[in-house]
Amino acid sequence: MIERTSDKKITRDTVRYVADLARISLGEEETDIFREHLEQILKYVEQLEEVDTENVIPTTHVLSSMKNIFREDIPAPSISPEEALSNAPDKADGFFKVPRVIKER
Template structure:
């Protein structure tokens, strides 16, 4: 499978990106290199390889115990807020 410049422009359009012709050409080359590498990986015999949950061994002792604690009070939660209004954080409006 080979990626064309039209494929790159299609994906860029889906991502709402505007690419110059030079950028599209560079991305085309990069994407073809990535697909070539994936083809190399697909040639490997992985028949006897078991799937991993983690790349390294993780033992349960590395995790902290899950302990219930008292919730933080409203005053403590709002203590470091840049702006607060009684029981709430005050944030700038983002929707008009």
């Protein structure tokens, strides 16, 4: 949970917390720059609060006439395993290869 000391202040810890959620490692200097930018941008977008949105339905689809799209569940050819792996940074035996997930004991 983000600390909420003041709605308009973004702390370095907030940036670190969000970067952690987004799986991006940030250097110290980057953290400072992004903190400043996020604070500036979020302060600006707070003007949205001026708008009366009482009983307004949030946009979920921009053209409200559209309905859910379903199709029949029929198996059809898709891309081959070779194609699926063709852009993999690392692969082995027809699988994507990643660093060890489970720690060695």
